[in-house]
């Protein structure tokens with residue numbers, strides 16, 4: 571059977587990428603595709619357990635290095651149990667965040683760990699998405715959206731607005747590092763407009 575397609579969404583906290591991942595999954599399902607919608611950190615039973623350690627609690631709970639190991643442990647489980655079986659079965663996997671989040675959050679902004687991030691990725695994960703949609707949203711707008719949700723998963727939002735500005739620049743730089751698979755989409759318009767832009771890019775990609 572033909573390998574499926576691996577599509578990821580990336581962006582700062584509250585950028586609207588989770589909404590877009592859901593909208594895209596619905597649109598592709600309606601078009602007759604077999605879709606698995608998943609997320610990181612999480613996306614498998616073990617990785618969801620690790621997620622709680624990462625997104626709840628005090629911002630200083632982990633050093634950047636410890637955090638990096640936890641994200642990789644969660645990602646490996648997600649890859650083994652959810653992503654790879656679905657791709658082998660020819661499905662379209664849509665993940666709300668993947669390794670680019672680690673490159674930007676841990677690699678560029680939580681300490682200068684990019685070298686270690688890339689080495690660990692090569693050793694433990696070794697897979698890149700076929701297409702990455704970066705939802706580029708103004709951090710002031712995004713932070714308000716994120717905190718307004720009151721999910722209790724605010725450990726990264728609690729690092730503050732300067733951190734979110736650095737993250738935005740980090741994702742923009744990342745798109746230049748991986749121009750073949752990354753597309754930057756303006757996230758400041760309404761969810762429907764962003765959704766239409768996403769759908770067009772993905773349908774072109776699948777064609």
Ligand code: TYD
Nearest residue numbers: 582583584610611625641667671672675726
């Ligand atoms: P997520 O559930 O996507 O939060 P949100 O919907 O608010 O964007 O991700 C949880 C947090 O984990 C988010 O603040 C980003 C952070 N994160 C990293 O720092 N590194 C990673 O590798 C991943 C996957 C997420």
